[in-house]
Structures are given as C-alpha cells and as structure tokens.
Amino acid sequence: MLELYQAYGDYTDIDADLRGHRGRNGEELLGTTVIPYQGRDIDLTPPWRRATSSSSIAEHAGVEVDLSMGKEHLQRVASSLGVPFEPWYGPGKLMLEIYEKTTEAELWGPVFVCDYPQEVSPLARAHRSKPGYVERFEPIVAGRELGNAFSELTDPDDQRARFEEQERERALGDDEAMVVDRDYLRALELGFAATGGLGLGIDRLVMLYADVANIKEVLLFRPFVPKTICSEARSTASGEPET
Numbered sequence: 048m049l050e051l052y053q054a055y056g057d058y059t060d061i062d063a064d065l066r067g068h069r070g071r072n073g074e075e076l077l078g079t080t081v082i083p084y085q086g087r088d089i090d091l092t093p094p095w096r097r098a099t100s101s102s103s104i105a106e107h108a109g110v111e112v113d114l115s116m117g118k119e120h121l122q123r124v125a126s127s128l129g130v131p132f133e134p135w136y137g138p139g140k141l142m143l144e145i146y147e148k149t150t151e152a153e154l155w156g157p158v159f160v161c162d163y164p165q166e167v168s169p170l171a172r173a174h175r176s177k178p179g180y181v182e183r184f185e186p187i188v189a190g191r192e193l194g195n196a197f198s199e200l201t202d203p204d205d206q207r208a209r210f211e212e213q214e215r216e217r218a219l220g221d222d223e224a225m226v227v228d229r230d231y232l233r234a235l236e237l238g239f240a241a242t243g244g245l246g247l248g249i250d251r252l253v254m255l256y257a258d259v260a261n262i263k264e265v266l267l268f269r270p271f272v273p274k275t276i277c278s279e280a281r282s283t284a285s286g287e288p289e290t
Contacts, residue, residue: 049247056243057172057198058182062097062159065186065196065245076256084189084258087155095157095186100146103160108149114138114164114179121145135219139166139179152190159184169209169225171197188255194247201242203235 053060074080080092104112110124121141125132130148132141142164154160161184162177171181183197200206210227217224253265 049245049249051245051247052199053243054240057241058161058184058196058243061196061243061245062161062184065159082256082258084255085260087189089156089188089255091157091188095159097159097161097184099162100142100160100164101162103154103158104142104146104150106150107153108145110145112142112145114142133220135216137166139164140216143167151187151192154187154190157186157188160187161185165209166212168197169213170200170206172200173205191251192248193251193255194245196243196245199239199242199244201235201239203232206235207232 053064081088081090083089098106101111101113104110108128110128112121112124116124116138118136118138118141121138122132122136125141125145128145128149130145132144136144143166151160161182162174162180163171163183163185165171165173165179165181168181168183171183174180174182181197183195185192185195187193200209207227210225210232213225214227217226250262250265250267254260254262257265259265
C-alpha cells in the first residue's frame with residue numbers, strides 16, 4: 048500500500064495528480080497505454096473519465112438512486128435488485144451496497160468514481176455542495192478499485208461524531224465499522240491543515256500490469272505459519288492426533 052498526503056490541497060488536487068500518471072506508467076512498463084487484461088483491452092490513456100457513484104449506478108443498474116430518496120425507498124430499490132441489506136443500514140450504506148453489488152464490477156474502463164455517501168466515509172470531509180456526501184473518489188479499473196482518495200476531515204468535533212456513529216454501527220453488527228480513536232482526535236485538536244489524501248494498492252496495480260486475476264499471485268510478502276503449528280491446529284480441530 049502506498050499512502051500519501053498533500054497539505055493545503057483536497058481531493059481535486061489528488062485527482063489532478065493521478066489523472067496523468069496511471070497511463071504513463073503503463074506506457075513505461077509495457078510500451079503502450081492500451082494493455083490486455085484477462086482477454087480484454089483496457090485503454091489507460093489519460094485523462095480518465097470521471098463519474099459520481101449515483102450516475103454509475105444509473106448507467107449500469109438502470110435505476111436512479113440518491114440519498115435524498117430516504118431509507119425506505121432505497122430499501123425497496125435494493126430489494127428489487129436482489130441486493131441484501133440489514134434493517135439498520137442507513138441511506139448511505141444502502142446506496143453503497145447497491146453500487147458494490149450491481150455496478151463496481153461492471154466498470155471495466157478506467158474511471159474515477161467520486162462523491163460517496165458520508166455514512167460510509169468516516170474520515171472524509173463533507174462535500175462542499177452536496178449534503179450527505181463527501182469529497183472522495185476511487186480509481187476503478189477492470190471492475191476493481193485501485194485505491195481510495197479524499198479531502199481529509201480536519202474538524203475534531205465532526206470527526207468525533209463520525210467515530211461515535213461508527214461505534215453504534217459496530218454494536219449493531221458492522222464488523223468493518225471503526226471505533227473512537229482518541230489519539231487521532233487529540234492530534235486533530237492541535238490543528239490539521241486542509242489536506243488531500245490517497246491510499247493506493249500497489250499489489251492491485253501489479254495485478255493489472257501483469258495480467259493476473261488472483262492477488263495471491265503477486266503478493267510480495269505472505270504470512271508464514273510453521274508446519275508444526277498447522278499440524279497442531281488440524282489435530283485440535285479433528286480431535287485426533289495428526290499422523
């Protein structure tokens with residue numbers, strides 16, 4: 048994972064930095080910006096297309112969705128598309144589930160999907176003009192996100208409220224929800240400049256350029272488990288000694 052931050056910037060600055068680099072990387076490595084991946088070509092020539100999460104769902108799932116529709120309406124949309132959900136999911140979580148189950152895997156050509164719901168983006172700054180959304184984007188290629196970028200949330204009070212909401216969702220059963228990070232909040236209280244941040248999956252980039260479908264084939268480091276521990280685990284699970 049490559050993680051970077053740009054002080055006195057936001058997600059539009061990170062977007063601008065990324066737009067040209069990805070295609071040039073392919074040209075430097077493979078001599079072309081049009082690369083083969085799993086039997087199909089991908090044109091990485093910059094600039095990449097930009098689309099919102101809402102417009103991407105409309106394009107690929109054929110339904111209009113927006114946070115303003117409310118929880119009950121989005122539950123009906125999810126049900127009609129066969130997307131499972133929990134009763135406690137809010138509008139933002141429902142919208143993300145619809146996007147991930149119906150749309151993301153269909154985004155083959157490179158695209159920056161932007162403006163995700165705030166409910167599922169606890170560390171990103173609220174969108175400057177779209178209530179309920181945040182300033183965030185993910186570069187998507189071959190139906191897979193390569194990274195995650197956003198304008199960093201720098202308000203400690205807002206961040207504390209987001210963490211507390213995450214803890215409530217965790218108590219309801221969301222294993223991916225965060226907990227209150229008090230050290231981080233104390234750091235924010237000391238002051239944090241406006242910042243754009245990016246996390247980029249290097250393994251996923253290698254998968255793309257090497258035309259590999261399984262990430263296990265490109266991992267640089269793998270956890271090592273001694274054979275004796277594996278044998279003991281199997282013996283315990285079966286109730287009989289390993290022979």
